[in-house]
Amino acid sequence: MTKAETLSRFNVRVIGTNGPTLMLAHGFGCDQSMWRYVVPAFQDTHRIVLFDYIGHGKADATDFDVERYSTLRAYSEDVLSICRALDLVNVQFVGHSVSATIGILAAIEEPERFDRLVLVGPSPCYINDDAYHGGFTRSQLDELLGFLEENPLGWSQTMAPAIMGNQDRPALAQELEASFCRTDPRVAKSFARATFLTDHRADLQRLRKPSLILQCSQDVIAPQSVGDYMHDQLRDSTLVTLQATGHCPHLSAPDETIAAIRAYLQDDGRPHH
């Protein structure tokens, strides 16, 4: 694939021209529009790179290779090909949910491209283990995957509410259009399997870059125990527990989230607890 093809395939958008590169990676079930409250806060100080994973948002879903995308490694390879297409270096990578793991894998693979990582509601493994509390039993996750298999009319289809454009909100430099959070059902099934059934705990130790863990309160998907575990395993990590509840603090409590990220990025990188 040529550079131009890569940028087109993943619906890559670049906002702002000054400063270090801030790459925002969405998580399961959504697309780049979930960063719409975060983008304005950084577009004057950073060069923001947004993209959609395959089959999400406006990214292409043709020739979706189910085999290839059965692991998160495939998604991290896509992230690296975007970096290559834009010749990115010293990327400050912000990954939400499963994108945290994807970012970690990418930074292990090509560390020279990354400066540091921000991990929002991350989890390396969702299944409860002997000593590890991932948050779900295997049967609960099977229930989820079975549910996706059924493909009920509704989930991951044209869920899109019309985005009315709130008058109070500042206009975005690049319009994020009304096709919000559409996910190709095939891809949704596959991404769900790759996300919820894979175990990347062993990879954590291999990361050689500093990272910020933003842990939410009462996040059913990434519980506190997981944040603690990650902080323990990631050698150069900072753990910040937000007041915000739920799994999407950048949507439900954007100000708190932006503040935490900004503080970390401005820091010279020394770890503190």
Added chain:
Amino acid sequence: MSELSSDLPCGDITTSVGGTITGVNSTLLRWLGRSHAPTRFQDLLNIVGKIYYETHLVPHLTVGEHIEEVALDLLHADGSSVPVLLNAQVLRASTGQVESIRYAVFPARERRRFERELIAARREADQANRKLSELNLTLEERVKHEVAERLKTEAALRQAQKMEALGQLTGGVAHDFNNLLTVVLGGLDSVSRFLENTEVTAESARARRATNMGLQGARSAAALTHRLLAFARQQPLDPKPIEVNRVVASMSELLRRTLGESIALETVLGGGLWNTEADESQLQNAILNLAVNARDAMPKGGLLTIETANTALDERYVSSLALSVPAGQYVCITVTDTGFGMDAETLERVFEPFFTTKEAGKGTGLGLSQVYGFVRQSGGHVKLYSEIASGTSVKIYLPRFTGTEKKDPISTPFVAVAPSRGESVLVVEDEPLVREHAIHALEELGYRVHEAANATLALEALQRDPAISILFTDLVLPGGVHGEELAARARALRPELRVLFTTGYARNSMVHQQRLPANARFLSKPYTLDELARELRRLIEGTELLS
């Protein structure tokens, strides 16, 4: 919570942005079998719903303003699922942050059931479609296969019909020639005898030479017609139970002479080989024909292998042949050479009479057609395999004979022509020329001759003249009663009557109707005077009993 809301026939619930329930109406509580709401909206959801809430519902609501018709299952107090549809609307503070979320909840049990049925129906339709297209694919294949089989069968049938037609034509021509040759040979024979009794002069020597040449020519022509009759499956066969291994072994000297120095001969004779019932000399002839063909295919030398083995032809194989033979046990004789082989076009025509790949003058093109005729007439099957530059292999299948083998009668040595003792012979022959020739020949030999043109007249003649002691009849007669039957009836009249059959054109080429009765004597046309005389003496003086 306003009074209005509690009368609402749908659920009404408000939460903070984090999901904490700040208000709920009694309708919803009633549906869920609860007296009061739990702490958070998520507590009303099963695990799937919880994940959906965090990954889809909240992002949608917080980015957009509202959602409509979201299908979820809420948890009844007793643990069962209550399928619902949700509409939700966010309320924002002046800062733009989401302050609260308002949900309208509708029951959706029926709708969920429809959805499930629809999904199932769609899945079934997909499956049916897939099966249909699979069937279509194989249908094409199956049709193609059927058509190919049909074409193959038709081609084989055409070939068989062609051979039949050729056989009929050849047989017809050969029969007519035979009759004429009998006359020619007879005439020349008479001239030859006359010349023997004349003085040797230059003219008589010339005449003698000319007569001999004529005789040779006529004899060659006779040999030729014999071979044609063989192809037409109308030659007289004298089948007897034989051991094929013994026949092949007895031919080794002859074969080696025929093949010459440069060709090695290998015989592989199967142990415990079954007997077959066939005309021994014709079998030898057939093997010899194959050996000659093999020799001509290996001008620079090579290897000829003759193998014998017991084999079985199964139903499937015989039904694939255009002219089938009965399934069963057969003795297989395989003659294989390492010669230059034949291409597919040649193979198709190889059994046709006069078809030859040799240069003009080298071979009549009758060898394989004779083999074909002999084998078919003996109730067998012949198959030819060949590949260019590899060689050719001919397999002759003859049916297994399971009766007890009778010992071959020791052939009587050559007997010099003895004149008759004036016995009375009844000649039965429908062709006038041939009949006349026979009469003259017999008279020359000193027999007293009676004649008849058909069986009825013959029986009348027999009744009239009790002196007739020999019946000399053609096998095929007009009027529906053939030579065999005539002989049977005649012997019923006159038990000590001796019968000599002569060959003729058999209308029916089936083996059984060609077969002569056991112990029958026959003389094939055309015959010379010598041959006639010899056969008659053997008939009269032979020790075989006619029963």
